Amino acid sequence: PVSWKGQSLVSVAQITPKGFELLVTISQQMRDIVRSEGGDDRLKHKVLATIFYEASTRTSCSFQAAMSRLGGTFIHVDGQGNSSAAKKKESLEDTIKCLECYVDAIVLRHPETGSVPKVVLSTTKPVLNAGDGIGEHPTQALLDSFTIWDELKDDPKIVVFLGDLKHGRTVHSLAKLLSQLRPQSKLILRFCSPQILSIPDSILEYCKNNGVQYEIFEDATKACQDAQILYVTRIQKERFETEEAYESVKGCYVVDNALMDKVPKNMIVLHPLPRVDEIATEVDADPRAAYFRQMENGMYVRMAILALVLGKSSP
Amino acid sequence: PVSWKGQSLVSVAQITPKGFELLVTISQQMRDIVRSEGGDDRLKHKVLATIFYEASTRTSCSFQAAMSRLGGTFIHVDGQGNSSAAKKKESLEDTIKCLECYVDAIVLRHPETGSVPKVVLSTTKPVLNAGDGIGEHPTQALLDSFTIWDELKDDPKIVVFLGDLKHGRTVHSLAKLLSQLRPQSKLILRFCSPQILSIPDSILEYCKNNGVQYEIFEDATKACQDAQILYVTRIQKERFETEEAYESVKGCYVVDNALMDKVPKNMIVLHPLPRVDEIATEVDADPRAAYFRQMENGMYVRMAILALVLGKSSP
Amino acid sequence: PVSWKGQSLVSVAQITPKGFELLVTISQQMRDIVRSEGGDDRLKHKVLATIFYEASTRTSCSFQAAMSRLGGTFIHVDGQGNSSAAKKKESLEDTIKCLECYVDAIVLRHPETGSVPKVVLSTTKPVLNAGDGIGEHPTQALLDSFTIWDELKDDPKIVVFLGDLKHGRTVHSLAKLLSQLRPQSKLILRFCSPQILSIPDSILEYCKNNGVQYEIFEDATKACQDAQILYVTRIQKERFETEEAYESVKGCYVVDNALMDKVPKNMIVLHPLPRVDEIATEVDADPRAAYFRQMENGMYVRMAILALVLGKSSP
Numbered sequence: 001p002v003s004w005k006g007q008s009l010v011s012v013a014q015i016t017p018k019g020f021e022l023l024v025t026i027s028q029q030m031r032d033i034v035r036s037e038g039g040d041d042r043l044k045h046k047v048l049a050t051i052f053y054e055a056s057t058r059t060s061c062s063f064q065a066a067m068s069r070l071g072g073t074f075i076h077v078d079g080q081g082n083s084s085a086a087k088k089k090e091s092l093e094d095t096i097k098c099l100e101c102y103v104d105a106i107v108l109r110h111p112e113t114g115s116v117p118k119v120v121l122s123t124t125k126p127v128l129n130a131g132d133g134i135g136e137h138p139t140q141a142l143l144d145s146f147t148i149w150d151e152l153k154d155d156p157k158i159v160v161f162l163g164d165l166k167h168g169r170t171v172h173s174l175a176k177l178l179s180q181l182r183p184q185s186k187l188i189l190r191f192c193s194p195q196i197l198s199i200p201d202s203i204l205e206y207c208k209n210n211g212v213q214y215e216i217f218e219d220a221t222k223a224c225q226d227a228q229i230l231y232v233t234r235i236q237k238e239r240f241e242t243e244e245a246y247e248s249v250k251g252c253y254v255v256d257n258a259l260m261d262k263v264p265k266n267m268i269v270l271h272p273l274p275r276v277d278e279i280a281t282e283v284d285a286d287p288r289a290a291y292f293r294q295m296e297n298g299m300y301v302r303m304a305i306l307a308l309v310l311g312k313s314s315p
Numbered sequence: 316p317v318s319w320k321g322q323s324l325v326s327v328a329q330i331t332p333k334g335f336e337l338l339v340t341i342s343q344q345m346r347d348i349v350r351s352e353g354g355d356d357r358l359k360h361k362v363l364a365t366i367f368y369e370a371s372t373r374t375s376c377s378f379q380a381a382m383s384r385l386g387g388t389f390i391h392v393d394g395q396g397n398s399s400a401a402k403k404k405e406s407l408e409d410t411i412k413c414l415e416c417y418v419d420a421i422v423l424r425h426p427e428t429g430s431v432p433k434v435v436l437s438t439t440k441p442v443l444n445a446g447d448g449i450g451e452h453p454t455q456a457l458l459d460s461f462t463i464w465d466e467l468k469d470d471p472k473i474v475v476f477l478g479d480l481k482h483g484r485t486v487h488s489l490a491k492l493l494s495q496l497r498p499q500s501k502l503i504l505r506f507c508s509p510q511i512l513s514i515p516d517s518i519l520e521y522c523k524n525n526g527v528q529y530e531i532f533e534d535a536t537k538a539c540q541d542a543q544i545l546y547v548t549r550i551q552k553e554r555f556e557t558e559e560a561y562e563s564v565k566g567c568y569v570v571d572n573a574l575m576d577k578v579p580k581n582m583i584v585l586h587p588l589p590r591v592d593e594i595a596t597e598v599d600a601d602p603r604a605a606y607f608r609q610m611e612n613g614m615y616v617r618m619a620i621l622a623l624v625l626g627k628s629s630p
Numbered sequence: 631p632v633s634w635k636g637q638s639l640v641s642v643a644q645i646t647p648k649g650f651e652l653l654v655t656i657s658q659q660m661r662d663i664v665r666s667e668g669g670d671d672r673l674k675h676k677v678l679a680t681i682f683y684e685a686s687t688r689t690s691c692s693f694q695a696a697m698s699r700l701g702g703t704f705i706h707v708d709g710q711g712n713s714s715a716a717k718k719k720e721s722l723e724d725t726i727k728c729l730e731c732y733v734d735a736i737v738l739r740h741p742e743t744g745s746v747p748k749v750v751l752s753t754t755k756p757v758l759n760a761g762d763g764i765g766e767h768p769t770q771a772l773l774d775s776f777t778i779w780d781e782l783k784d785d786p787k788i789v790v791f792l793g794d795l796k797h798g799r800t801v802h803s804l805a806k807l808l809s810q811l812r813p814q815s816k817l818i819l820r821f822c823s824p825q826i827l828s829i830p831d832s833i834l835e836y837c838k839n840n841g842v843q844y845e846i847f848e849d850a851t852k853a854c855q856d857a858q859i860l861y862v863t864r865i866q867k868e869r870f871e872t873e874e875a876y877e878s879v880k881g882c883y884v885v886d887n888a889l890m891d892k893v894p895k896n897m898i899v900l901h902p903l904p905r906v907d908e909i910a911t912e913v914d915a916d917p918r919a920a921y922f923r924q925m926e927n928g929m930y931v932r933m934a935i936l937a938l939v940l941g942k943s944s945p
Contacts, residue, residue, distance in 0.1 A: 045352060047384060049376070057707060057725065061729060065732035073703075090591070097607060098607070101611035101613070101614065102611075274724060292728070359668075360668030362695050388703075404906055416692075416928070
């Protein structure tokens, strides 16, 4: 959205270049505020509900810390397992319509693809999609994009995606967002994966429609040539139908010091985390390893989103 | 209580007409404050413990949001399953005596009937009963009553209870509270249910002793004639001893547009929620459907209770 | 530490007599503040993460209440069972490195002995050890020690430990801390247990190396002669290899009114809680029963630790 105020955020498709520029500015202000003062009081007396029907540490915690640092408060609903609403067979719509009576905005993660956009139809408070199955996770794509611009201080020219590009929700969202933020630009997106984990055609289509070039690779070193950004993702066992399929590709890419020696000296490495083995811990000390800065940015970007949506972009 | 300050709230039997009047006034003030400012700081530096040994979304969240909106904070203890105290076989009394060392007031839900009144004997901080088994749930009855007066702007004359009146803790508490708030009045309570789910004699006795009239119905349309309030409850499968018993009555009442066409044009529909099928979602758009307003009132009434009990009825 | 600011707290070995004195002073100030005002705002805009991979009610709640009463906020991560990080096989180091991006300090409990000191090596924010397996639980030892000095208003001469001295992490930490706080003093530590639950030699060694006397007892009444402090611990069934071993000692010591009649008139009784049967509830009314005061002190001591570590020992 250009004007974020009062809006729900369900998909990266809503993000305009202007809206993103505003978000970058406010996110950087948030970082300054946190580093100098810890936070401010602009969201005093505002209450956020963080409602998670699926496990999450990073997303829920960063939203909660974001709200706290702006002087607001949050209530958390763990919708997994034992929760009251689930046990009593209440519809998701009803649960959210009840909770919105108490709060000013809602962060919602749900395992069912499409569930969050559907819920938004019946609510009156802004709902921020924190992941709906293999659907969208727009705040992740926004913090990824913010980190790219923040690290480069310029438009990216070549961005490499590495790993499981078939199942990776974050890759899909980020590739779409980058294409639509800089349509008809010189941006090149490179997709590097084993064949059985290659990027879906729908994403390539999306790039093409936005006039953004893409290239397909299997070799990580080649893919990284002249690149400014390497975006690594985890190959998740649970996404494979057979043990064999997983075994055939697991560990196919490992970003370690040996690889880092062969790639551009200023190529930034990102990862949505958690990682398992796809980035060796020895890389953490490399100044190009930006994934923990990316993690920190997650809080600043979510502070900015909350401030914008709740109409408090100025303190 | 007339004077709420420092008092525990374990039963609707404690509520006097004067005490209720005060609660209504403060609850309406709370609504004004939330709508204009989001909240205030009257409970700054106060800490509430919300301790739930049974699943709850609405009750715990509304207390937590209520505390937050008054500038206070809360700590939450999930007493189900994995909790430390339960594992270590600590008595409920000891657990509560420990937690009260840290906080200014306690909200407690426990599956065992009578557990909350028992705990109150050994605590020094105010304890608010958020449900003790099939015992009491006084803050629910108070928010229901508040909603009745707030919607009608007058004393109710005819209130209809519909659904499972045998097991429904909220029905029992509300029927008792209404009788004792307007004893010897022209109030008529109508209890409409299948025979096997009829209202216990003890509740009818309570009405009679307070000089309040009651009537028994099986037909919903007839029960609603000239009524101002229809209070609907869910028929909960888990309360039945056999599948057959449940099957014989499930879906016996459905409040839908067809029924709404036959009842008084200004008859308000309430429900403690969650609902399953007993109110069709098509009714939600009817201005007489007040159950989401009732939900919202839950926060205002709990803000008022917390403010009164903690001695901060003025900001 | 003497200077607490910015420091992690992983072991009682870090505590100097000067550092402890400072903690006592600040803890007493915290009690005054809570009793008069409920709290203050010195930790405004600071965020604490409480991360528990093992069940805890008292420790997590008292840290959360402590943070709240100083105007700060907390986010809670339940690392048991269903948590996101555990499911995704992220290393503990990575999880903590992510969470520290959002917060100013971390409270961490983990079942693996040595895990917390290990994590501290890779973090940049202060980490407070809230228990690492059978390793350390330093804030418990600090609140126990604070209570001893606060109750006696003087150095203790004779302290008796009673119960399971073999497995009791709190006993080990407290015995070590007392020895090192008053080395070469007239302090006598008495260890009273069944033989199969006797205090490990390493602890006795620690006492000896600090020039502190110790004595071994099996009879509780004899152990308490001329004592000022009786520190009771629970005999935990889950620590025994066989049912028989547990049965042979369970209930071997019960502190009841009969025992209290035979011990010094001013001997203070402490217990880390929860208790099961080892202290009869009839003792609670005895003015020498200090375990609920000890519980309350837990919050003041943790407020002091948070204030010191976050550099806000003055308001």
